[in-house]
Amino acid sequence: MSFLDLAKSRYATKKYDPTKNISTEQIEELKEIIRLSPSSINSQPWKFTFVTNKDVKKQLASQSYTNENSINDVELLVVFSVMENIEHFEKRNLSILPDAWVKGFYEPMIKSNGNTAVESWMKHQVYLSLGYFLSACISMGLDATPMEGINKKSYKEILSQDGYQPLFAVTVGYADKDDLAHPTILPKSRFELDEVIQSI
Ligand SMILES: Cc1cc2nc3c(=O)[nH]c(=O)nc-3n(C[C@H](O)[C@H](O)[C@H](O)COP(=O)(O)O)c2cc1C
Numbered sequence: 001m002s003f004l005d006l007a008k009s010r011y012a013t014k015k016y017d018p019t020k021n022i023s024t025e026q027i028e029e030l031k032e033i034i035r036l037s038p039s040s041i042n043s044q045p046w047k048f049t050f051v052t053n054k055d056v057k058k059q060l061a062s063q064s065y066t067n068e069n070s071i072n073d074v075e076l077l078v079v080f081s082v083m084e085n086i087e088h089f090e091k092r093n094l095s096i097l098p099d100a101w102v103k104g105f106y107e108p109m110i111k112s113n114g115n116t117a118v119e120s121w122m123k124h125q126v127y128l129s130l131g132y133f134l135s136a137c138i139s140m141g142l143d144a145t146p147m148e149g150i151n152k153k154s155y156k157e158i159l160s161q162d163g164y165q166p167l168f169a170v171t172v173g174y175a176d177k178d179d180l181a182h183p184t185i186l187p188k189s190r191f192e193l194d195e196v197i198q199s200i
Pocket residue numbers: 010011012013014067145146147148149150168188
């Protein structure tokens with residue numbers, strides 16, 4: 001299937017089929033894929049937590065507002081977190097990079113604008129990996145739902161994530177055939193091409 005056809009068929013699934021489970025091989029493949037996600041100057045300021053443990057998943061589901069049922073109905077929930085400590089980030093992630101990237105880009109373009117700018121830039125990298133991950137899922141025939149509707153503080157506690165702040169989560173599984181959000185039932189809603197694309 002072409003990438004355009006995949007883009008048309010993927011959607012934020014609202015109802016999963018709890019009887020159809022993602023395989024262990026697919027989960028391992030997704031881990032490898034997300035590890036390869038690109039980031040600015042290869043900064044990789046992230047942690048991806050693959051939750052399949054039913055008890056932990058249930059606890060997280062209870063802290064996920066309207067997303068609770070979806071999380072309980074799937075085998076896999078992936079939590080995307082960003083590194084919290086800038087000093088640690090610079091020591092662990094940036095010190096191994098070519099000097100020119102750090103001195104020529106990170107320091108003058110990002111760090112010079114203060115900690116809030118650095119934190120925002122780090123979060124951008126994690127969000128970028130979300131798009132990559134969603135595309136990977138549909139390319140493997142898997143349905144997925146990105147979820148910002150989570151209690152980040154509770155997620156951090158439940159996952160005992162020292163040094164990382166959860167930002168959002170993604171459920172991965174197989175959509176229920178009666179999911180009313182499926183694009184064949186609820187057509188995709190987007191601005192027209194000429195409103196969002198500028199061609200010069
Ligand atoms: C960062 C992000 C957070 C989202 N959070 C939620 C969420 O908490 N619950 C949910 O059901 N959908 C969530 N969505 C899904 C969006 O509502 C959905 O992607 C958008 O309406 C476009 O629909 P489509 O993905 O089906 O094409 C989120 C999407 C993104 C990209």
